[in-house]
Amino acid sequence: MWIKKNHRWALSENEATPESVYKERRDILKKLGIAVVGVPLAANSQAGVLDLFSSKEEPAQDRRIDLSASKPDKYQADLSLTPEDKVLKYNNFYEFGTGKSDPAEKSGGFVSDPWSVKVDGLVGNPITLNYEDIFNKFTLEERIYRLRCVEAWSMNIPWIGFPLSDIIKMANPKSEAKYVAFETLYDPEQFPGQNSWGGSIDYPYVEGLRLDEAMNPLTLISVGLYGKTLAPQNGAPLRLVVPWKYGFKSIKSIVRIRLTDQEPPTTWNRLAPHEYGFYANVNPQVDHPRWSQASERFIGEGNLFSSRRQPTLMFNGYEEEVAHLYKNMDLRKFY
Numbered sequence: 001m002w003i004k005k006n007h008r009w010a011l012s013e014n015e016a017t018p019e020s021v022y023k024e025r026r027d028i029l030k031k032l033g034i035a036v037v038g039v040p041l042a043a044n045s046q047a048g049v050l051d052l053f054s055s056k057e058e059p060a061q062d063r064r065i066d067l068s069a070s071k072p073d074k075y076q077a078d079l080s081l082t083p084e085d086k087v088l089k090y091n092n093f094y095e096f097g098t099g100k101s102d103p104a105e106k107s108g109g110f111v112s113d114p115w116s117v118k119v120d121g122l123v124g125n126p127i128t129l130n131y132e133d134i135f136n137k138f139t140l141e142e143r144i145y146r147l148r149c150v151e152a153w154s155m156n157i158p159w160i161g162f163p164l165s166d167i168i169k170m171a172n173p174k175s176e177a178k179y180v181a182f183e184t185l186y187d188p189e190q191f192p193g194q195n196s197w198g199g200s201i202d203y204p205y206v207e208g209l210r211l212d213e214a215m216n217p218l219t220l221i222s223v224g225l226y227g228k229t230l231a232p233q234n235g236a237p238l239r240l241v242v243p244w245k246y247g248f249k250s251i252k253s254i255v256r257i258r259l260t261d262q263e264p265p266t267t268w269n270r271l272a273p274h275e276y277g278f279y280a281n282v283n284p285q286v287d288h289p290r291w292s293q294a295s296e297r298f299i300g301e302g303n304l305f306s307s308r309r310q311p312t313l314m315f316n317g318y319e320e321e322v323a324h325l326y327k328n329m330d331l332r333k334f335y
């Protein structure tokens with residue numbers, strides 16, 4: 001097992017987890033060849049939440065595959081993680097509908113296996129990965145990251161995945177490559193929202209990063225969370241996780257990763273450029289034109305009556321790891 005001790009976000013998990021839980025989990029993950037890397041959690045992240053999970057409709061059947069062979073309750077509440085059922089039921093995935101419960105309720109028939117993701121553009125070695133490849137060709141790690149949505153709510157999620165840089169290196173980028181463009185599956189039969197948005201979102205959903213952002217060790221391709229493969233509503237079978245940026249950068253159900261020399265178009269920027277920038281770095285000092293970004297509602301344990309706001313952190317708490325990427329940039333201009 002490889003633990004990158006030199007990074008703050010890669011503290012050994014026994015620094016954050018009760019020892020018995022840590023040992024049980026480590027043994028199981030070791031058997032599966034999964035490295036475990038934890039992130040210290042915000043001390044004030046134990047807040048409550050509005051009860052937004054009371055939908056009457058039953059969620060789709062759980063078809064996730066166990067990646068850890070251990071009990072879901074191995075994640076102790078004292079880690080301040082967002083409970084698994086909330087990560088599974090409170091989602092933004094407009095391809096399934098605009099309601100927070102739509103993705104869980106409308107994704108029952110979604111087929112994520114077989115899958116194919118192409119890595120092409122300005123690369124010396126274009127590749128196509130299938131469903132098995134994304135689980136077998138890379139060393140999977142667990143990373144506990146904060147997720148901060150531009151809508152001013154947040155979660156702490158134990159992702160499973162591997163650095164995006166592993167895929168990019170495999171494709172051997174050319175020296176002209178300066179950006180990475182991502183694309184979600186386009187399939188209106190599976191994604192009812194791709195038919196019914198009224199033409200505002202020009203699907204497929206697309207996103208992009210600068211190449212140095214994409215190569216940063218924090219940038220993750222996630223294939224699972226809470227010890228299991230991703231549910232469709234969380235972006236099965238693979239999605240991006242960029243923890244220092246607003247959640248809309250973390251594009252789901254990716255079918256194409258393209259290296260390019262031009263800044264690629266991005267879905268929310270195309271839709272409302274004055275509200276959503278290409279960079280979308282979490283920044284409590286730069287408000288959204290319609291609301292403050294200074295604080296956030298943490299979705300944790302609790303219900304309507306115990307909700308609490310917490311201050312939003314610069315770069316979502318990852319300033320040490322990523323501030324250098326934006327040195328000398330005006331973050332009000334490049335929001």
Ligand code: MTE
Pocket residue numbers: 087090091092093094095147148149150184205233234235246247248249250251252253
């Ligand atoms: N990816 C696609 N393809 N479509 C989407 O609507 N929503 C984004 C992002 N990725 C979205 C997407 C937004 S706004 C957020 S906050 C996160 O996914 C939410 O991820 P989660 O539902 O797994 O918490």
